[in-house]
Amino acid sequence: MRSLYISLVSEFYKSRKTLAFWAAILLPVVICSLVSFGFYANSDKILKMGYPGLLLWAHYSGATLNVMGMLIMPFYVIFMAFSVNNIEHKNDTWKTLFAQPLNKFSIYAAKYLYAVLLIFICLALFAALTYGLGHLLQASVPKYTFNEYNPSTILFNSYAKLFLSSLGILSLQFILSLVWGDFLKPMGIGFVGTIMGIVTASLNWQYAYLIPYSLPTLALRITKVKSGGDPLAFDIFTKEVYTSLIYAAVLFVIGYLIVSKKSIK
Amino acid sequence: MSNFAIETVGLNYNFGNQTVVKDLLLQVPKGSIYGFLGPNGAGKTTTIKILLNLLQSPADQVFIFGKEINSNRIATLRRVGALVEQPAIYGHLTGKENLINRCILLGIKKSKADEMLALVGLSEAANKKSGKYSLGMKQRLGIALALISDPELLLLDEPTNGLDPNGIIEVRNLMIDLASKHNKTILVSSHLLAEIERTATHVGIINKGQLLFQGTINELHLLSKPMLEIEIDDIVNAAILIADSGYEIIEQTDRKIIVPFTSPEDSGILNTLLIKNGFTVSSLYKQRKDLENLFLDITKNN
Structure with missing residues (x-):
């Protein structure tokens, strides 16, 4: 446990000045600010629609969630998996990392956990900023109806689903980035996978849920459909989330087996 | 332990x-x-x-x-x-x-x-x-x-x-x-x-x-044995004399002859022998084969 903890602290120390770390913070800040600014600048038009609180929140948070879930989320996860491993490939530091008196599992698990943590921070910030900026909008445009409805449950559930459904992609990309030191192979495969995921998910192919890349889209789609009705009724643990978690667990173990057998040349 | x-x-x-x-x-x-x-x-x-x-x-x-x-x-x-x-x-x-x-x-x-x-x-x-x-x-x-x-x-x-x-x-x-x-x-x-x-x-x-x-x-x-390098005129005849006197010639170039070094006294005797036979010895010195060459030798023979 101790070596896992120090490996994790070291991961943070190493990456705190890199884009990978700051992306986790900048991405939600930029996107949420843009959406909120849109709602602020176009308040006249939106107010004409006369949305009740629930629908206003659904439109407002949906604007962020749809962009995020469809496109940015898979790429963000692919990028995280890449950059956590690339920091060692780029500097040729695998050999020193594995020559430290730490067990190999800790080194591997800390890297994986760190990527999970960054994605978690990113999504938690999305949820928190959506909530916070929504209330800020209410304060600056008093005619809005944000205060009529408390969106915390729906926000929590949506982002929790997005988070869990993206872990499958993370594990898969993590292995690709671990094995290949270059940018193109994991990114290329990730790109093709993501496109495939989007296409199969939007075509409603019945086995789309078996492709890890389509899981965030699928997980969010159900949220969207049901949020028209009773938004609180949807489950976090649906088929997509379970599939994602199974992928994540199996690939995590395979990744470790690769690391433990890997000779550092 | x-x-x-x-x-x-x-x-x-x-x-x-x-x-x-x-x-x-x-x-x-x-x-x-x-x-x-x-x-x-x-x-x-x-x-x-x-x-x-x-x-x-x-x-x-x-x-x-x-x-x-x-x-x-x-x-x-x-x-x-x-x-x-x-x-x-x-x-x-x-x-x-x-x-x-x-x-x-x-x-x-x-x-x-x-x-x-x-x-x-x-x-x-x-x-x-x-x-x-x-x-x-x-x-x-x-x-x-x-x-x-x-x-x-x-x-x-x-x-x-x-x-x-x-x-x-x-x-x-x-x-x-x-x-x-x-x-x-x-x-x-x-x-x-x-x-x-x-x-x-x-x-x-x-x-x-x-x-x-x-x-x-x-x-x-x-491992690196010392050698005696002799610079001398008329290399060919000198080499014959040295060999006939029972010395082993390790290497012979057009300017010098190299024999194994045994002791300072032996070097002196060899010098005297050459001079008495009318050769002009311009230099005679002990040379240790440096480790660099030894290293090259060791790795070359492998």
Whole structure:
């Protein structure tokens, strides 16, 4: 446990000045600010629609969630998996990392956990900023109806689903980035996978849920459909989330087996 | 308890079909500076990586401080510091941050970082991004990283690579200091014998994965027999006379004849003999075949 903890602290120390770390913070800040600014600048038009609180929140948070879930989320996860491993490939530091008196599992698990943590921070910030900026909008445009409805449950559930459904992609990309030191192979495969995921998910192919890349889209789609009705009724643990978690667990173990057998040349 | 810091027993290692290390019997005594010599591609770096368990060795072939490496990986690595090939440094971090990161991983005090920077003369560049360091500075930082845990055994793979003459002398003195005052064992690899000769107490010469010589530096010196070089006129007839008088001619050029050196008296007798027979001896001196040539010979014959 101790070596896992120090490996994790070291991961943070190493990456705190890199884009990978700051992306986790900048991405939600930029996107949420843009959406909120849109709602602020176009308040006249939106107010004409006369949305009740629930629908206003659904439109407002949906604007962020749809962009995020469809496109940015898979790429963000692919990028995280890449950059956590690339920091060692780029500097040729695998050999020193594995020559430290730490067990190999800790080194591997800390890297994986760190990527999970960054994605978690990113999504938690999305949820928190959506909530916070929504209330800020209410304060600056008093005619809005944000205060009529408390969106915390729906926000929590949506982002929790997005988070869990993206872990499958993370594990898969993590292995690709671990094995290949270059940018193109994991990114290329990730790109093709993501496109495939989007296409199969939007075509409603019945086995789309078996492709890890389509899981965030699928997980969010159900949220969207049901949020028209009773938004609180949807489950976090649906088929997509379970599939994602199974992928994540199996690939995590395979990744470790690769690391433990890997000779550092 | 074994007296060896490192001991390998019939160590073999292959990359696919290619044998990189063959039946290696390495014995590095505690407290020694062991010069691990060999031309490029001889298997030095591979051996060092095996000693760090970065490459998996077969069971019961590698022992560090008497303990089998595969079954004692973490305990062993705790006692070892290493610099493998070009130093592994995070280019986006400063020199000091690189050292602090290592302190975090090893669970030691962060103040060690400043101490090490001072030791390798990088205090002024402590807050500069290490990606912008010169090759020599990177090498120093690599040495600092290897030393920071105060390990009993240091594995240094070509540590003076890229250093200027001053830097080379500093590293040399640092190694002598560490071994003599702090009782560390150092295995230092190089392809330059001259560099090893000044610091090493023990030498191992490896070529094509095989150990060709292993022993103390004096034992290596003994291998190189002294010669007597005679510069003389009329080489051809002189050679006939020398051979007829029972001397073995090792080498003959158009300017000089080389025979084995036995003693100063014998040299005198030979000189007298030549002069009495009317030859003009312009010089006659004892020459020890230098280690560089010996090293070339040893590795060439393999």
